[in-house]
Amino acid sequence: MNRTLVNRVANAVLYEGYILYPYRPSVKNRHRWTFGGLYPQAYCRHQNGSDASRNQTECLVQGNAETTLNITIRYLHLLERTVGKLDQPLTDWQDGRELPFQPVESLRIGDEIFHTWQEAEERQIELASVALKDIESRPALKKFAFPGRRWVEPLCEPGGQIAGMLVRRQQAIEGAIEIKGAKAGDGWKITLGVMNQTSLDESLRTNRDEALLHSLVSPHAILGVSHGDFVSLLDPPEPFSAAAADCRNIGTWPVLVGEAGASDTMLSSPIILYDYPQIAPESPGDLFDGTEIDEILTLRILTLTEEEKRAAAGVDIRARDLLARTNALAQEQLLSLHGTLRSVQPSSVEDA
Numbered sequence: 001m002n003r004t005l006v007n008r009v010a011n012a013v014l015y016e017g018y019i020l021y022p023y024r025p026s027v028k029n030r031h032r033w034t035f036g037g038l039y040p041q042a043y044c045r046h047q048n049g050s051d052a053s054r055n056q057t058e059c060l061v062q063g064n065a066e067t068t069l070n071i072t073i074r075y076l077h078l079l080e081r082t083v084g085k086l087d088q089p090l091t092d093w094q095d096g097r098e099l100p101f102q103p104v105e106s107l108r109i110g111d112e113i114f115h116t117w118q119e120a121e122e123r124q125i126e127l128a129s130v131a132l133k134d135i136e137s138r139p140a141l142k143k144f145a146f147p148g149r150r151w152v153e154p155l156c157e158p159g160g161q162i163a164g165m166l167v168r169r170q171q172a173i174e175g176a177i178e179i180k181g182a183k184a185g186d187g188w189k190i191t192l193g194v195m196n197q198t199s200l201d202e203s204l205r206t207n208r209d210e211a212l213l214h215s216l217v218s219p220h221a222i223l224g225v226s227h228g229d230f231v232s233l234l235d236p237p238e239p240f241s242a243a244a245a246d247c248r249n250i251g252t253w254p255v256l257v258g259e260a261g262a263s264d265t266m267l268s269s270p271i272i273l274y275d276y277p278q279i280a281p282e283s284p285g286d287l288f289d290g291t292e293i294d295e296i297l298t299l300r301i302l303t304l305t306e307e308e309k310r311a312a313a314g315v316d317i318r319a320r321d322l323l324a325r326t327n328a329l330a331q332e333q334l335l336s337l338h339g340t341l342r343s344v345q346p347s348s349v350e351d352a
Contacts, residue, residue, distance in 0.1 A: 009273075015076075036252060036271075038196040039052070039053055039211050040205075041196065042200040043204075053197075054194065056248065059233060059254040059266055060230070061231065063187065063229075066226075067188075067226065068129050069179070069223060069225055070126070071179065075216040077120065077123045079118065081118065081169075084165040086099060089161035089162060091162070098165065109156070112313065112314060114155060123216075127140070132190075135179055152165050153165065153166040173216065175195055176195045177195075178192070184243040185239060189246075220252065220268060225264055225265075233255075234275055253268065255273045256275040257277065301326045302326060
């Protein structure tokens with residue numbers, strides 16, 4: 001497995017729409033758009049089926065008694081960030097102590113602006129060395145849990161005085177991963193389910209913002225195989241065409257990833273991709289848009305005013321890095337984003 005290549009594509013899926021343009025509180029589309037979110041079951045029941053608490057991946061493997069799978073589930077765990085202003089600046093602070101503050105939508109500290117907003121933390125769950133022969137007779141089940149927490153960070157003026165606080169609150173998430181196998185012609189059909197099993201208070205079951213804090217955001221799976229090969233569902237060989245058509249994928253879609261021709265890794269993504277997707281080599285860095293329309297997004301970022309850039313930088317450290325990277329692009333890097341032609345397909349129509 002070329003893990004570097006796989007991770008670049010997986011990260012594009014993970015952060016699709018996270019900071020696009022980039023988002024900030026003053027613009028219309030200030031809420032992040034993410035794909036394939038898995039919400040608490042109690043919340044989903046109130047939405048009449050518009051949101052899901054479970055997804056399902058089905059794919060095919062050519063293997064034998066020696067074949068094993070390793071599976072990685074990744075998602076974003078959101079957290080709520082509140083900006084607080086102190087009544088009087090302080091010069092002394094004990095690490096971890098929360099000071100009395102007044103919640104505000106934004107606070108300027110020196111040249112920086114900090115906003116009440118949401119952030120995200122990457123989560124990863126590993127299932128290693130699952131043997132096909134074992135999951136045929138009994139599905140493998142792995143439960144996972146990440147506890148809630150609350151922590152604070154002081155905001156200091158250039159002179160060193162503490163003028164505000166960042167208070168972060170993260171809600172607990174619980175879930176389960178189930179994997180089972182069944183013979184399918186000359187191979188195996190693998191069924192992978194990821195479930196959000198987080199309990200939710202009755203008062204929160206209709207509140208989308210609160211439900212998001214208990215959700216798996218942009219979940220996806222990286223599946224690896226040893227002593228076997230994955231089968232493309234987009235272009236299966238003839239012996240597997242019927243079994244491929246029988247695979248049922250819900251909220252996610254598996255494609256081969258890595259170097260072209262490799263068959264040891266699949267990415268099951270909530271965004272529909274083709275086999276062996278790649279990030280454009282001209283891309284100067286993450287733009288948080290999986291379609292990688294780098295030139296348009298870069299030019300859009302460069303049109304932001306200095307005040308808009310300060311506002312965006314106060315949203316997230318990734319936004320600050322994106323702005324700094326974009327502002328530092330050389331002219332030749334900008335030109336390399338324009339007019340790249342990937343391939344030319346021969347015409348099937350003869351010239352008249």
